[in-house]
Amino acid sequence: MRELFQMPSPFKSLLLAGVALCTVSSCRNQERSGSVPQIYYKAIYSKVLTFDPSRMTDTASLSVANQIYDGLLEFGPHFDLQPALAETWETSSDGKTLTFQLRKNVRFHDGTPLSSEDCVASFDRLLGPTSLVAKHYDLIEGVEARGPHTFVIRLKNKFPPFAAVLAGATAKILPKQLAQAKAFSSPVGTGPFKLLLNSETQIVLGRFDNYWREPSKLEELRFIVGTEAEGIAAALKGELHDTVSYPLNGDEAIFTSGSGQHLQIPLVATWVIGLNTRLAPFNRKEVRQRFKAALSSEDFIKTFYTGQMPAAGYVPPGLSGYIVPTNAPQNPASKVRKESTPITILIPIELAKSAAMKMYFEKRLSEAGFKTRFEPVRWNVLEKGFNNKSLQGFLMSMNADYPESSFLFRSFES
Numbered sequence: 001m002r003e004l005f006q007m008p009s010p011f012k013s014l015l016l017a018g019v020a021l022c023t024v025s026s027c028r029n030q031e032r033s034g035s036v037p038q039i040y041y042k043a044i045y046s047k048v049l050t051f052d053p054s055r056m057t058d059t060a061s062l063s064v065a066n067q068i069y070d071g072l073l074e075f076g077p078h079f080d081l082q083p084a085l086a087e088t089w090e091t092s093s094d095g096k097t098l099t100f101q102l103r104k105n106v107r108f109h110d111g112t113p114l115s116s117e118d119c120v121a122s123f124d125r126l127l128g129p130t131s132l133v134a135k136h137y138d139l140i141e142g143v144e145a146r147g148p149h150t151f152v153i154r155l156k157n158k159f160p161p162f163a164a165v166l167a168g169a170t171a172k173i174l175p176k177q178l179a180q181a182k183a184f185s186s187p188v189g190t191g192p193f194k195l196l197l198n199s200e201t202q203i204v205l206g207r208f209d210n211y212w213r214e215p216s217k218l219e220e221l222r223f224i225v226g227t228e229a230e231g232i233a234a235a236l237k238g239e240l241h242d243t244v245s246y247p248l249n250g251d252e253a254i255f256t257s258g259s260g261q262h263l264q265i266p267l268v269a270t271w272v273i274g275l276n277t278r279l280a281p282f283n284r285k286e287v288r289q290r291f292k293a294a295l296s297s298e299d300f301i302k303t304f305y306t307g308q309m310p311a312a313g314y315v316p317p318g319l320s321g322y323i324v325p326t327n328a329p330q331n332p333a334s335k336v337r338k339e340s341t342p343i344t345i346l347i348p349i350e351l352a353k354s355a356a357m358k359m360y361f362e363k364r365l366s367e368a369g370f371k372t373r374f375e376p377v378r379w380n381v382l383e384k385g386f387n388n389k390s391l392q393g394f395l396m397s398m399n400a401d402y403p404e405s406s407f408l409f410r411s412f413e414s
């Protein structure tokens with residue numbers, strides 16, 4: 001990983017290179033004081049793009065899905081693996097067969113009981129031709145239902161982090177009938193909440209009273225769609241309990257007014273500028289190197305996210321392969337070279353600082369000889385271009401799919 005931006009020979013066919021800017025170790029939320037309300041209002045920066053776990057690549061959809069669906073395993077508060085729909089599991093001596101014993105008291109939102117056939121159909125969908133997340137599961141050689149409550153996964157080869165993949169955000173279990181459907185808009189899961197409303201401005205989830213665990217104390221969970229600025233304004237008026245979806249520092253007005261409670265939760269993510277090495281001018285190694293040298297992670301942090309950690313690579317702190325940042329010298333002005341190819345970098349318009357970031361990056365890159373335009377767009381537009389691999393460049397937070405640095409392996413394949 002240390003040589004990622006120098007593009008040594010093993011990495012010459014990478015699709016994406018990038019400039020790591022900011023490693024985020026925690027994010028903040030704001031919560032009303034007093035007893036837990038019956039309805040909880042949570043900010044979310046984008047509408048849900050899909051309820052299909054096999055096509056979820058954006059944080060907004062995953063945040064809602066985690067309340068609707070369960071997986072075989074889940075992460076504890078310290079990223080430790082814990083049982084979920086699988087009450088117990090064991091791995092064969094060669095590490096290639098995982099056997100799960102399912103809980104017998106679990107029902108889906110439509111009342112049907114959970115069975116191993118549902119698990120088979122769900123993983124078939126994750127591996128299917130319409131899946132956008134198949135790269136995480138194509139190590140699977142086969143899945144099998146051995147009786148109604150025993151589910152088996154056979155791997156092509158031993159891969160110790162695979163249990164963490166199964167606790168990840170997309171390894172969710174759907175009822176067989178839904179998992180085998182071509183497409184769906186109404187999700188059915190085993191999670192603590194079920195969908196009541198999905199609109200452009202909010203997603204409303206209602207409590208599932210037959211949840212296999214103790215039902216939630218909340219009657220409803222409402223995700224309110226809005227930009228960071230809109231979310232902060234709503235929180236100041238007492239219309240939101242939670243702004244954790246936004247990359248806040250903790251020095252915003254909502255925290256300094258006395259009405260906001262500053263909490264922290266773990267987040268394994270790094271802010272990056274990604275560069276498409278298939279498109280000019282980033283198909284040239286020296287251009288990528290000059291682009292990276294024109295930007296400083298430390299200055300970006302000081303300008304926009306005081307208190308966060310500068311990044312020297314994609315791997316966040318706490319994971320193997322993390323690189324401790326060093327103050328590398330910037331290119332001296334005498335070595336500035338003009339780059340004639342125009343560059344367009346998409347940036348999420350939902351960020352309250354998007355306009356300021358646009359000016360910041362364009363100024364610094366112009367000083368280094370680049371004709372760069374940072375274009376603020378809606379998140380769904382940026383996400384579509386990212387998935388289609390059609391963007392010259394983009395700014396986004398790269399979130400770990402599971403807390404192992406191996407999650408990066410498939411992100412940088414040709």
